[in-house]
Amino acid sequence: MNRRILIGALTVALLSACSKPQPVAEGPxxxxxxxxxxxxxxAGALYSGEVRARYESDLAFRITGKIIERKVDVGAVVKPGQLLARLDPSDAGLNAEAARAQLAAAQNELAYAKAEVERYRDLVAKNFVSRSVLDAKETTFKSALARVEQARAQATVAGNQAGYTSLVADQAGVITAITAEVGQVVKDSAPVMKLARDGEREVLIAVPESRIAALRKAGSIEVRLLAAPDAVFAGRVREVAPAADAATRTYAVRVTIVNATPEVQLGMTANVILPDAAAxxxxxxxxxxxxxxxxxxxxxxxxxxxxxxxxxxxxxxxxxxxxxxxxxxxxxxxxxxxxxxxxxxxxxxxxxxxxxxxxxxxxxxxxxxx
Missing domain, CATH: 2.40.420.20 (conserved putative lor/sdh protein from methanococcus maripaludis s2 fold)
Incomplete structure (x- = not known):
């Protein structure tokens, strides 16, 4: 009897375990x-762009050499005449010394030729030598004088090249890019840094072809910075690219910020807003x-x-x-x-x-x- 009761209880328990739970109503x-x-x-058309300097210059050494020192980093504010980088001056210095030595040798030859001319003039005056011998000495003197001028010019060029081992800023501005590092050998005229000059600031934007006509007719343009959305600056279209970009089919447009303040920093994101009567x-x-x-x-x-x-x-x-x-x-x-x-x-x-x-x-x- 007890065995039947036990089996029945187990069966009920198993059936209860296998039965599906009642679904719970989900709330909203x-x-x-x-x-x-x-x-x-x-209201109006809005284009995002980057704040750029109107004048940007690629700075490069005027001679080939190995960079041994770099004085500035990206973002550095520089002044005119400030040293930015230096090349190894060994070769340039040796070239300058060689040019100075050639100049000294040419000057010695000139001094000797001059003395010869003066001596032979006295001999011609006393009829000890012919006039043709004096003419030869005068020709030698003039050649020595020309060699001195040539050697002096070469010495000047060599001296200038020795000074070209130092790269200095020619304008006040900000260094926006560096493309060479210490230890790198660079060729003459290869860009080493990029300098954004102080002065006018502008926004570079990309405008679709359908909006170029409206852009040219825009009477007033607003510029707003993402970092300072409450500040409003007046803009003026300075330049529209003559050809569209081959990939994006948009035109590069530079909008000058007329009343830029010190808070307008290079590289900031800015919105250029064109008025739109319909909007x-x-x-x-x-x-x-x-x-x-x-x-x-x-x-x-x-x-x-x-x-x-x-x-x-x-x-x-x-x-x-x-x-x-x-x-x-x-x-x-x-x-x-x-x-x-x-x-x-x-x-x-x-x-x-x-x-x-x-x-x-x-x-x-x-x-x-x-």
């Missing part, structure tokens, strides 16, 4: 939401993560309140411009509406979700002002 999924808030941002008429700037493709167009999820939850409603929108800071919409949503800011590809229409407010506003209306 969280969703990151952002409310479209009114704000004033700059300035109004629009909404939404984060790129809020946009997705639907039926060949663009759409966002508008979140309607359902008590403490929100319900996703698909809304088609018209895109006016893709920008670095988001997507500019021409219509489809209104200020004050709430949209899903992330994870839009995992949302289905009518789904109830728990809203989670983002830390920063999603979008802003776009106006003409900056």
């Amino acid at each position: 999924r969280p969703v990151m939401v952002q409310k479209l808030a009114l704000s004033s941002v700059q 300035a008429g109004g629009g909404l700037l939404v984060p790129a993560t809020a946009l997705f493709e639907h039926d060949g167009g663009s759409a966002v999820w508008v979140l309607q309140p359902e008590g403490e939850l929100v319900k996703a409603v698909l809304r088609k929108v018209q895109v006016r411009q893709f920008r670095e800071d988001g997507v500019l919409l021409a219509g489809g949503v209104q200020p004050g509406e709430t949209i899903a800011a992330a994870g839009v590809h995992k949302i289905v229409a009518g789904q109830l979700m728990q809203p989670r407010v983002a830390s920063r506003p999603a979008a802003a209306t776009v106006g003409a002002g900056g």
Whole structure:
């Protein structure tokens, strides 16, 4: 009897263990939401570029040699006449000494030829020698004089070359690149460093072919630094490349920063903003993560309140411009509406979700002002 009871209990236990657990109802999924808030941002075409100096020079030694010393690093601020690097001066020094020795020998020969000419003039005056002998001595004197001039010029060149072993800055500026190191043998005129001169600052941008005409007609241009977005600088188009880049099919454009301040440093990222009347008429700037493709167009999820939850409603929108800071919409949503800011590809229409407010506003209306 006890054995049957034990077997029955074990059977019940096994059946209980094999039975499927009851499914637990999942709560509403969280969703990151952002409310479209009114704000004033700059409207128009925006191009990112790099702050450059208007004048950039490749610095090189004027003779071939081995670098034995480098005095500056990338980013160093230099002054005119400051020593930047040196070559091994041994060979140049020996060449200069040899040229000086040749000059001394030529001067000795000149002194001897001059003495001979003066002596033979006295002999001709006394009719001891013929005039032709004096002419030969005068020719020798003139040749010695020419050799002295030649040796003096060679000595000057050799002396200059000895001075060319030192590379000095000819202008005040900043060293932006170094292409040779200590111990390296460099040829004459091979770039060793790049110097960005003090003075005008400009932004180098790449502009598509379709925007070149608008760029040339732009009356006012704004420049904003990524490091100081609140600072606004006036810009002026200085140069448009005559030909497009073969790979990107864009034109290199240099925009001069008219009122540059010391905070505009070389290498900074800057945005060049061209005014756009169509964009300035109004629009909404939404984060790129809020946009997705639907039926060949663009759409966002508008979140309607359902008590403490929100319900996703698909809304088609018209895109006016893709920008670095988001997507500019021409219509489809209104200020004050709430949209899903992330994870839009995992949302289905009518789904109830728990809203989670983002830390920063999603979008802003776009106006003409900056």
